[in-house]
Every structure is written in C-alpha cells, then in structure tokens.
Amino acid sequence: MTIAVIYKWAPDAQEASVDTAGRVDFSRAKAQISDYDAVAIQVGRQLADATGQGLVGLTVSGPAGGQPAATKAALARGLDSVLVLADDGLDRLGPSAAASLLAGLVGQLDEVGLVLAGDSSIDVGARMTPALLAGQLGWACLTDVERLDGSASQWSAQRTQPWGVETLSLTGPAVVALSPTAAPLKAPGMKDILAAGKKPVRLVGLAELGLTEPAAGQLKATAHLTGPSRQGVVIDVSDPDAAAQALVAALGQAGLLIEGRA
Amino acid sequence: MTVSYVLAAGQAQVGDLVQAARLVSDQVVALVVGPEAVAQRVAQAGLDQTLWLGEPGPLALEAFAPALAEIVRARPGHIWATRRPADRVLLGAAAAAIEAALVVGPTEVTAQDGLTLVTAPVNGGLALSTVAFTGPVALLMDGGAAPDGPAGAVQPVSGPTASIQLVESQPSVGQTVDLTAATRVVGIGGGLKAASDLPLIEDLAQALGAAVGCSRPVAEGLGWLPKDRYIGLSGAHIAPQLYIAVAISGQLQHMAGCRQADTIVAINTDPAAPIMAQADYVLAGDLYQLAPALTRALAG
Ligand SMILES: Cc1cc2nc3c(=O)[nH]c(=O)nc-3n(C[C@H](O)[C@H](O)[C@H](O)COP(=O)(O)OP(=O)(O)OC[C@H]3O[C@@H](n4cnc5c(N)ncnc54)[C@H](O)[C@@H]3O)c2cc1C
Numbered sequence: 356m357t358i359a360v361i362y363k364w365a366p367d368a369q370e371a372s373v374d375t376a377g378r379v380d381f382s383r384a385k386a387q388i389s390d391y392d393a394v395a396i397q398v399g400r401q402l403a404d405a406t407g408q409g410l411v412g413l414t415v416s417g418p419a420g421g422q423p424a425a426t427k428a429a430l431a432r433g434l435d436s437v438l439v440l441a442d443d444g445l446d447r448l449g450p451s452a453a454a455s456l457l458a459g460l461v462g463q464l465d466e467v468g469l470v471l472a473g474d475s476s477i478d479v480g481a482r483m484t485p486a487l488l489a490g491q492l493g494w495a496c497l498t499d500v501e502r503l504d505g506s507a508s509q510w511s512a513q514r515t516q517p518w519g520v521e522t523l524s525l526t527g528p529a530v531v532a533l534s535p536t537a538a539p540l541k542a543p544g545m546k547d548i549l550a551a552g553k554k555p556v557r558l559v560g561l562a563e564l565g566l567t568e569p570a571a572g573q574l575k576a577t578a579h580l581t582g583p584s585r586q587g588v589v590i591d592v593s594d595p596d597a598a599a600q601a602l603v604a605a606l607g608q609a610g611l612l613i614e615g616r617a
Numbered sequence: 618m619t620v621s622y623v624l625a626a627g628q629a630q631v632g633d634l635v636q637a638a639r640l641v642s643d644q645v646v647a648l649v650v651g652p653e654a655v656a657q658r659v660a661q662a663g664l665d666q667t668l669w670l671g672e673p674g675p676l677a678l679e680a681f682a683p684a685l686a687e688i689v690r691a692r693p694g695h696i697w698a699t700r701r702p703a704d705r706v707l708l709g710a711a712a713a714a715i716e717a718a719l720v721v722g723p724t725e726v727t728a729q730d731g732l733t734l735v736t737a738p739v740n741g742g743l744a745l746s747t748v749a750f751t752g753p754v755a756l757l758m759d760g761g762a763a764p765d766g767p768a769g770a771v772q773p774v775s776g777p778t779a780s781i782q783l784v785e786s787q788p789s790v791g792q793t794v795d796l797t798a799a800t801r802v803v804g805i806g807g808g809l810k811a812a813s814d815l816p817l818i819e820d821l822a823q824a825l826g827a828a829v830g831c832s833r834p835v836a837e838g839l840g841w842l843p844k845d846r847y848i849g850l851s852g853a854h855i856a857p858q859l860y861i862a863v864a865i866s867g868q869l870q871h872m873a874g875c876r877q878a879d880t881i882v883a884i885n886t887d888p889a890a891p892i893m894a895q896a897d898y899v900l901a902g903d904l905y906q907l908a909p910a911l912t913r914a915l916a917g
Contacts, residue, residue, distance in 0.1 A: 368740040369868060377744035451712065451719045451755075480741035480850055480870070481721045482700075483757070486709020490686060495779035496706045497679055511784075516702070517845035519788040523677050526780040535837055572718050572735070572748035580738055580745045583879065585897050592902035599910035602882065602898055611801070611859045611880055612825070612915075 356507050357409045357464055360399045360471045361457055361488065362392040362429055364420035365478040377577035381447070381478065386419060388428045390540055391473030397538035398503060399471045400433035406506050411464065412437040415456045417446030421558045430551035431543035437554075438463060442561045444568055450479065452569040454487035459566045461492060463559075468508050472532045474499070482532075489530035497523060498532040619728075620644045620694035622711065624685070626678045626703040627651040629658035633761025634697040641728040642695060648688060650681045650707065653771065660769030668774045677781040678703035682710035684776025690714040693753050695733065699760040700851075712755035720748070721757045722854075741850045742873030759797065759854055789843060794828050796846065796853040801827035801860075804848055804875070807834050808864020808886065808904060812841040817908045818863060824915035830855065832865045849874035864904045867892025884908070 366384030373379050388396075396412065403410040412434040414420055421441030429437055438460055445456070461467060470492075472485040482498070489496030502513040512523045512531065543551075561567060588605070592598040606612050621638035625631045625647055638645045644665040649656040656669035668688065670681050685707050689696060693715040698708040700721075712719055724745070725736040733754050736747040796802060803822040809815070822829045829846065836847040848855055850873040860878035865871060867883070867890055875881065876895075883896035884907050893899050900907055 368743055369870075371740060371743060373744050377746070379740050379743050449719060451717070454709075454713065455716070475851065478740060481719065481757075482851060483705060483709055483719055483721070486706045487713050487719065488709075489706070490682065490710035490713025493683065493686075495679070495781050496682065496709065497677075497702075497781065498705060499702045514702070515789075515844055516786075517789075517843065519786055521677075521783060521787075522785040524782045524784050536840070569716065572750040572754075574746060575734065575749050576736075576747040578736075578745040578747075580742060580876075583877070585881065585895055587894070587899060588897060589899045589901070592900050592907065595902065595906040595910040596913065598900055598902065599907065599914035602900065602911065603914040605898060606859065606880070606882075609880065 357411055357467045358399050358403050358469045358471065359411050359413050359461060359464060359467050360392070360395050360434065361413050361484070362388060362396065362473070363414060363476045363478070364388065364416050364425040364429070365476055367477045368480060373579065375579060377579045386425065388432060389473065389477040391475060391477065391535060393432050393540055394535055394538050395471045395473040395533050396429070396432040396434055397540065398533050401538070402469070402503065402505075403435075410435045413457060413460045413470075415440045415445055415448065415453055415460070417441065418443065426556045427548070427551040430554045430556075431547045433547070435554060436556070438557045438559070440559050440561070440564065445561075447478070449571055450481045450483040450487055452571060454484050454491055455569050456566055457484070457488050458491035459564050461488075463564070468528045469510070470494075470530045472530065474532060474535050485530045485532035492528070492530070495525050495527060495529040496531070497525065497529070499534050500531050501534045501537050503531055503533070503537070618643045620646055620692060622689060622694055622696045623647045623664075624696065624698040624704055624707050624711070625649045625651070625655060625659045626698075626701065626707055627655060629655050629763040630760040631659060631699070632662065632764050633759060634699070635662045635664065635764065636761070637723075637726055637756075637758070638695065638697050641726055641733060648685055650678050650685070650703070656771045657768065658763050660771050661766045662764035662769070663766045664769060667769055667771050669771050671773055671775055675782045676778060677783045679706040680778045680781040681776070682707050683779055686710040686714035687776050688774070693717075695753050696755045698755075698757055700757050705757065708755055708757065715753055717753040717755040718750050719755045719757070723756050723758055726756065738873065741870050742876070743869060794846065796828055796830050796848065796855050799828035799855070800858050801825055802830050802848075802855055802857045802878075803827045803861045803863060804830045804832065804865055805835060805863050806832040806865030809835065809841070812839070814905075815841060817905070821861075821908045821912045821915075824912045825861070827859070827861070832871050862892050862896070863908060865892055866890045867895055
C-alpha cells in the first residue's frame with residue numbers, strides 16, 4: 356500500500372503584486388513548498404514509517420513544478436518519490452481543475468488508500484482541493500485534522516471544532532486535510548537535501564495521461580479590492596495615557612463607544 | 618427551470634445563502650444534513666423544497682457526501698455552502714459530481730443571458746475578479762442568520778453514506794463567541810509575549826464592551842485562544858463598528874477578514890507594519906503600555 360500527499364509548487368500570495376486594475380502578478384514571487392504542505396508530508400512520513408508503506412508526492416503544475424529545484428524541495432521534506440503532472444497552462448489552476456487532474460494522478464498509483472493534503476495552498480488559499488479531490492474519487496474526506504493514526508484502511512482522526520474536540524474513525528480510502536498544527540516543522544537538513552537528488556521522479560504530461568485541462572469560467576473583469584477608505588489619523592504615543600485619552604475621545608465622538616452595543 | 622442547492626450541515630445559519638441563491642435560480646432546494654430540528658429551522662426560509670438526509674446517529678456529517686453527490690448529479694444546479702469544515706467536504710463532493718466551478722467568498726452573483734457572473738476576491742483577497750460561467754457554480758460564503766419565517770415542509774430522503782463515524786466529542790471548556798455578531802472587537806496578534814499576558818487584552822475588551830479575537834498564529838500555532846476566535850481569510854469574517862488590532866502585522870490574509878470593519882485602530886510597535894496603512898487610528902507604540910492605558914482611559 357501507498358500513502359500519497361498532494362502538494363503544490365506555488366508562490367505565496369503575499370509576495371504577489373497587484374496593479375491598480377486589480378491584476379495579480381506572480382512573476383516576481385518565488386515558488387516554494389509551503390509550510391502547510393510540509394506538515395502534510397511530515398504526517399505522511401510518520402504514518403508511512405509506522406505502517407510500512409511508501410510515501411509518494413503528487414502535484415499538478417506548470418512546467419516549473421517539474422524542474423529539479425521543485426521536485427528536490429518536495430522530496431527533501433520526506434517523500435519517497437514524486438509523480439508530477441507538469442504542462443503548459445497548468446500554472447494557476449483553480450481548485451476544481453486541480454482536483455480533477457490530481458484524481459487522474461491518483462489513478463496512476465497502485466493500491467493507494469490514503470491521500471493527505473495541507474490545510475490550503477498559499478497562492479489560491481481556497482481550502483477546497485482535498486474535498487473536491489475526494490468528490491472526484493468518491494472517497495471519504497475529513498479536513499482540519501490535527502492527529503491521524505491508523506493502518507491500511509482504518510484511520511482515527513482528531514480535530515478541534517468551535518464546540519470541542521472530536522475523535523472520528525474512518526474506513527476505506529480517504530482524503531485527509533491536515534491542520535497546520537498536525538506536526539512540528541523542521542527544515543530539511545543537508546542529508547535530506549542530498550538524498551532528495553537520488554529519489555525517483557516521474558514526470559508526465561496531459562496527453563500521456565489522456566487528460567485535458569478542465570474548462571474554467573471566462574474572466575470578465577478584475578478590480579482592486581477595497582474596504583471602506585481609512586482616515587489614517589496618527590496619534591502621538593510619547594505619553595501612553597495621553598494617547599489613550601485622545602483615542603477614547605475620538606472614538607467617543609464618532610459614536611463608537613455607546614454603552615451596551617457590543 | 619434552474620435550481621440552486623443550499624447545503625446546511627448541522628446548523629441552520631444559511632439565511633444569506635438562500636437569499637443569494639434566489640437571485641440566480643428559479644428554485645431553491647435545501648439539502649440538510651444533521652438533526653431534524655435543523656431541517657425544520659432551515660425549512661423556515663420559505664424554500665421550494667427542504668430535503669433532509671435523516672438523523673445522523675453515529676455518522677459524522679461528512680459521511681453524507683455521497684448522498685448529496687447523488688442528489689445533485691440527478692439534477693445539476695448551483696450549490697451554496699458555508700466555509701465550515703463539514704460544509705466544505707459536502708460541497709466538494711456535490712461540486713465534483715457535476716464538475717461545477719468553485720468560487721470562494723462571492724461578493725456578487727448574477728444571472729445574465731444564460732451565464733452566471735460571479736465577482737469574488739482572488740488569491741486570498743489580493744484583488745477582485747468577475748468571471749462568467751456557463752455551467753453550475755459551487756459557492757462558499759458566510760451563511761448569515763438562521764431563517765425565522767413560517768414553518769415549511771421537511772422531506773426525508775436517503776442515500777449512500779461514507780464510513781466516517783463520530784466516536785467522541787469533548788465539549789470545549791471556554792464559552793464560544795460569535796465574533797461575526799460583535800459590534801466591537803479587539804484582536805490580538807503575534808506581538809503578545811505570553812499567554813499569561815492575555816488578561817491585558819481581556820481587560821481592554823471588557824472596558825470597551827468588545828469581543829476578543831486574534832490573528833491565526835495566536836489560535837493555531839500558539840493555541841492561546843480557541844480556533845473560532847481568529848479573524849481572516851480562513852477564519853472569521855467580521856464587520857464590526859470598531860476593530861482594534863493589537864500587535865497584529867496586518868498581512869492580507871488577516872485583513873481579508875476584517876476589512877469591512879467601519880473603523881480600524883492599529884496598535885503596533887512597528888510604524889511600517891502593513892496594518893498601519895489600513896487603519897483609521899494609528900498608535901505606533903507598545904501594547905504593554907497602550908492596552909492598560911486604554912483600559913484606564915475607558916474606565917475614567
Ligand atoms: C493561506 C493562508 C491563510 C491564512 N489565513 C489567515 C487568517 O485567516 N488569519 C490570520 O490572521 N492569518 C492568516 N494567515 C497567516 C498570515 O499570513 C500571517 O502570518 C498572520 O496573520 C500574522 O499574524 P500576526 O500579525 O499576529 O503575527 P506577526 O506577523 O508575528 O506580527 C506581530 C506584530 O506585532 C507587532 N508587535 C510585536 N511586539 C509588539 C508590542 N509589544 N506591542 C505592539 N506591537 C507589537 C510586530 O511589529 C508585528 O507587526 C494565513 C496564511 C496563509 C498562507
């Protein structure tokens with residue numbers, strides 16, 4: 356049996372720039388393996404070792420995701436091998452398209468009973484790819500999981516909900532998205548990086564898998580995202596008590612401190 | 618005849634979903650997973666149909682994903698759900714069943730010449746884009762209040778389930794807080810040095826009549842506050858009259874959840890922190906001096 360981890364070679368949205376027309380430009384943002392994905396790989400590594408299974412990374416990306424810099428970065432996190440679908444046009448896929456292509460990759464593996472994922476990607480951030488992938492595969496799915504134990508097809512998961520801590524059991528093939536707290540992160544060491552260079556990498560294209568890029572909607576317009584405009588009043592803080600009084604006076608005048616409205 | 622499905626998993630707070638769905642479809646059908654009381658409450662939204670998947674018993678809400686996929690596959694339409702974990706899983710299954718496109722946090726959805734036009738933030742709130750879809754769309758957004766119209770009919774249905782069982786649920790000790798309903802919120806961020814310093818913030822919130830929220834690292838990495846208290850892209854989306862962000866840097870993922878506050882006050886030692894450019898009142902100083910000073914000023 357094999358455990359798979361889906362990951363994404365993607366830049367952090369925080370490093371993208373946006374022009375005045377609301378067009379997002381990722382060209383100067385550096386792609387990376389996010390901490391979210393690193394957590395998923397780490398949990399996968401522990402489970403694979405505990406249950407004697409292999410650990411394979413799956414990703415769908417533009418050509419850059421198939422380059423050694425990308426595959427090595429993923430492998431250095433603890434995967435045994437990677438299967439990469441890299442093709443032109445697969446760079447900024449939405450979650451639906453990504454999930455349907457990832458399902459195609461899962462279909463390439465023998466005997467996979469568990470697919471792990473991080474909490475979200477750092478470029479799109481929709482937190483929906485695991486659920487959509489499970490839907491594509493017809494598998495069970497849980498998200499926000501903080502602890503995962505089990506064996507080949509029987510898993511026990513724990514997660515915190517607003518109302519408390521839940522323990523769940525799941526049987527059969529499943530997709531599980533992990534909370535960022537599911538494993539402590541450590542940066543890959545020199546040994547991990549060297550070993551990564553020798554691990555198997557399988558690169559495939561859309562045509563080879565008989566897949567086509569799923570249709571997306573048609574972009575009609577972009578715009579700058581704005582909230583209410585801000586006043587930017589700077590309050591001098593050299594005397595904290597005077598600063599506090601000035602703020603309270605300003606908020607009071609704006610009617611923001613009326614009793615009993617919280 | 619176009620249809621929209623509104624998913625309700627374990628709770629009936631879907632008023633806004635129903636309202637938005639009505640604008641773009643002829644029929645609105647609720648798909649309710651969870652206890653019958655939830656289905657009855659949802660049915661008060663005056664829907665065309667309220668389908669209830671039956672008492673879950675030991676099953677987790679996520680176990681009903683295959684049943685929902687089957688219902689939606691039989692008659693495709695737009696699917697609406699909130700961002701809660703079970704809702705996301707159920708929406709994922711239903712959306713995948715009909716290859717629906719996915720949009721998170723739409724600000725506007727309209728139907729025009731057979732197309733569905735959806736405006737939503739992209740890349741975690743970097744910008745807005747408007748996209749035209751020819752087929753069904755799956756939409757994730759805040760649910761709004763529970764409907765309270767006259768009682769409606771609840772129609773039980775059944776379908777295949779996945780094997781996910783809820784073994785145990787231990788209630789959290791702290792009380793749950795609905796940040797989205799608060800008029801005033803004080804948010805605390807990574808600049809707090811220790812959990813034992815939280816009373817500084819709680820005292821300020823109390824003097825202000827505010828709820829306490831936080832940035833994600835405080836709830837998720839540090840675990841100093843419950844997870845339902847963090848504000849942002851993946852947390853609560855708040856729109857209070859007043860938001861005081863204390864020692865929060867103001868990264869876009871955080872701002873995506875508080876940008877709609879009427880008034881934002883930023884307290885931060887770093888005058889160049891991103892929050893400072895996005896606030897109405899800027900106090901470039903130490904929270905350990907300013908929070909107690911504010912509490913005193915409010916009391917006096
Ligand atoms: C996909 C994705 C989703 C995310 N979703 C969310 C989300 O929903 N919500 C969210 O909050 N984050 C989210 N994040 C994380 C986000 O990017 C930031 O890392 C996070 O918001 C930073 O929290 P912070 O500002 O509290 O902490 P820090 O970045 O550590 O900032 C601490 C701030 O406190 C100031 N400070 C330090 N000491 C003091 C003092 N004594 N007095 C006053 N100020 C002081 C510092 O100057 C600094 O500005 C997400 C990230 C990703 C990648």
